[in-house]
Amino acid sequence: MYKVKFKPSTSDPCIFIRKEKGRKIIICLYVDDLLIAGSDPDEVKTVINLLQNEFEMSKSAPATEFLGIRLVFTPAELKLDQEDYIDKMLKRFNMSDCKPCSTPLEPKCFLQQI
Numbered sequence: 001m002y003k004v005k006f007k008p009s010t011s012d013p014c015i016f017i018r019k020e021k022g023r024k025i026i027i028c029l030y031v032d033d034l035l036i037a038g039s040d041p042d043e044v045k046t047v048i049n050l051l052q053n054e055f056e057m058s059k060s061a062p063a064t065e066f067l068g069i070r071l072v073f074t075p076a077e078l079k080l081d082q083e084d085y086i087d088k089m090l091k092r093f094n095m096s097d098c099k100p101c102s103t104p105l106e107p108k109c110f111l112q113q114i
Contacts, residue, residue, distance in 0.1 A: 001027070
């Protein structure tokens with residue numbers, strides 16, 4: 001990752017960040033799964049090409065799921081959920097008929113920009 005100018009995050013060694021010319025690209029890496037995010041689509045494509053030159057990569061398509069988290073993109077937002085993963089776990093442990101319990105997010109919880 002250093003070869004393509006990415007540095008590991010100080011909070012998670014599986015997250016790599018590259019800041020160049022005011023543009024930021026973030027890579028989440030877990031074993032052989034890779035998620036690339038950035039605000040500039042052309043820069044993301046450039047990074048994908050650089051990585052394909054260094055590593056064998058199977059595909060580069062918009063992500064719909066990563067590590068059990070479903071990603072739903074709309075023009076205004078990115079929604080994340082684990083509904084499919086939860087359903088799978090409930091079935092695995094014979095709890096498909098259990099009653100749901102609401103666990104709302106803390107009020108006024110804001111994500112910090114990195």
